Structures are given as structure tokens and as C-alpha cells.
Amino acid sequence: QVQLVESGGGLVQAGGSLRLSCAASGRTFSRDVMGWFRQAPGTEREFVAAIRWSGGSTLSADSVKGRFTISRDNAKNMVYLQMNSLKPEDTAVYYCAADQRAWFLSVEYIDYDYWGQGTQVTVSS
Numbered sequence: 499q500v501q502l503v504e505s506g507g508g509l510v511q512a513g514g515s516l517r518l519s520c521a522a523s524g525r526t527f528s529r530d531v532m533g534w535f536r537q538a539p540g541t542e543r544e545f546v547a548a549i550r551w552s553g554g555s556t557l558s559a560d561s562v563k564g565r566f567t568i569s570r571d572n573a574k575n576m577v578y579l580q581m582n583s584l585k586p587e588d589t590a591v592y593y594c595a596a597d598q599r600a601w602f603l604s605v606e607y608i609d610y611d612y613w614g615q616g617t618q619v620t621v622s623s
Contacts, residue, residue: 504519530550534568538590549603593616595613
């Protein structure tokens with residue numbers, strides 16, 4: 499059974515930092531792309547960043563470039579999202595997702611096959 503479990507969310511002041519973690523289990527992810535998405539109330543799920551498990555190539559949304567960094571630890575089956583210089587508009591539920599056997603780094607949430615339960619990030623002004 500595939501499981502993606504996020505952790506690390508919380509309340510932080512604007513300008514602060516958080517690191518989100520995603521623990522992946524239940525299958526071999528070596529050919530997958532792992533992504534982070536976020537969703538604020540009343541909005542659609544939004545792409546944040548993605549990383550290819552094998553090779554480590556990455557893609558980030560323009561809104562987070564230079565502030566957020568996605569990374570992975572193959573040995574631990576973990577994916578991380580380091581978030582710096584947080585802004586109130588970054589407030590959302592953040593989801594970890596896996597796109598199995600992906601050919602490219604997709605920004606479309608419908609391309610992702612497995613999802614975590616989400617972790618809340620709240621940035622106060």
C-alpha cells in the first residue's frame with residue numbers, strides 16, 4: 499500500500515522558514531517524479547515544485563523560485579521542501595504527490611497518482 503506522509507507544517511511569521519518532509523513507502527519510487535502542491539481555501543490545487551527521484555532534476559513554480567527548494571534523500575525515501583522568506587500568500591495546505599514512471603516533470607495535479615493527506619502552513623503578516 500502506497501503511503502505519502504507529510505510533516506513539518508505550522509505557523510510562522512512572514513520572512514520565516516519551514517521545512518516540509520514527505521515520507522514515501524509502499525512501492526519503488528525510483529522512476530517516479532515527486533511533487534509538492536498547495537491549496538488555499540477557495541482555490542485550485544497549485545503546483546509548487548517537483549523532483550525526479552532518479553537523477554534529481556527539479557522544477558519550481560515561478561512564485562516560489564529563489565525561496566523554496568525541493569530535494570530528496572533516496573536512502574531514506576524522503577522528499578523535502580525547504581521554504582524560506584515565507585509570505586502570507588504562501589498560506590495553504592501543502593501536499594506531497596507521486597507521479598509513477600513519469601517521463602517529465604509535470605505541473606498538472608491530474609498527472610500525479612498518489613497523494614499525502616496534506617500539512618497546513620500558515621504565514622502571518
